[in-house]
Amino acid sequence: MLFESKNIEYKHPGQQKLIFPDISLEAGESLLVLGKSGSGKTTLLNLLAGLLNPETGEIKLLGKNLASLKGQELDLFRGKEIGIVFQKPHLLAALNVQENLQMAHFFGKKKGQNIKDLLGELGLATKAKSSVLTLSEGEAQRVSIARALANSPKLILADEPTSSLDDENTEKVINLLKTQAAKIGAALIIVTHDQRVKAHIPNFVEVKAA
Numbered sequence: 001m002l003f004e005s006k007n008i009e010y011k012h013p014g015q016q017k018l019i020f021p022d023i024s025l026e027a028g029e030s031l032l033v034l035g036k037s038g039s040g041k042t043t044l045l046n047l048l049a050g051l052l053n054p055e056t057g058e059i060k061l062l063g064k065n066l067a068s069l070k071g072q073e074l075d076l077f078r079g080k081e082i083g084i085v086f087q088k089p090h091l092l093a094a095l096n097v098q099e100n101l102q103m104a105h106f107f108g109k110k111k112g113q114n115i116k117d118l119l120g121e122l123g124l125a126t127k128a129k130s131s132v133l134t135l136s137e138g139e140a141q142r143v144s145i146a147r148a149l150a151n152s153p154k155l156i157l158a159d160e161p162t163s164s165l166d167d168e169n170t171e172k173v174i175n176l177l178k179t180q181a182a183k184i185g186a187a188l189i190i191v192t193h194d195q196r197v198k199a200h201i202p203n204f205v206e207v208k209a210a
């Protein structure tokens with residue numbers, strides 16, 4: 001199994017304990033994480049990315065238990081093997097499109113995908129040298145996807161990647177994520193409350209308050 005999470009529980013200070021469904025995915029498989037606002041979707045994504053530590057349970061990517069990795073080791077593993085698409089693109093405004101992607105190679109200490117080719121596949125070939133401040137919302141979202149894919153990670157995590165997009169761009173973004181995940185042999189997990197995404201990815205788990 002490429003990716004597995006089992007018996008994960010987490011409690012934010014002063015909040016109810018969150019109990020998450022188990023997940024297991026092979027390379028090229030996709031999964032939606034659905035749930036109401038406040039149910040714990042973003043918390044689960046942060047746990048799967050190793051940005052939070054679960055109180056119980058284990059998360060394994062490429063046979064490695066995330067909890068067994070510490071500090072810099074975990075940061076480097078995340079940089080190489082986990083691509084995260086945040087809800088808002090969070091691009092570095094001082095850098096152009098291409099430089100934003102080069103940062104991923106730098107932090108992952110990995111050669112990764114050819115940036116020019118990747119931008120071409122995401123329909124951004126003409127934007128390589130553009131300031132990220134001049135991009136439309138859909139373009140900025142695609143750049144943030146390109147950045148998440150730049151190191152050919154084995155796990156792609158996307159938090160509400162379509163919430164601010166129209167129907168056409170939603171379909172484009174979901175297809176891009178699926179195609180790229182299949183191409184690089186990654187597992188894809190998309191957190192969303194956007195019902196439109198369900199039409200494209202039938203496999204789902206639901207996060208519910210305990």
Ligand SMILES: Nc1ncnc2c1ncn2[C@@H]1O[C@H](COP(=O)(O)OP(=O)(O)OP(=O)(O)O)[C@@H](O)[C@H]1O
Binds near residue numbers: 036
């Ligand atoms: N840092 C924190 N400290 C305390 N409570 C938190 C923290 N982060 C999240 N929570 C609480 O944990 C619960 C789950 O939050 P989370 O952001 O994971 O939900 P979500 O399903 O992603 O919501 P949304 O769809 O609105 O983004 C909520 O009740 C939230 O208030």
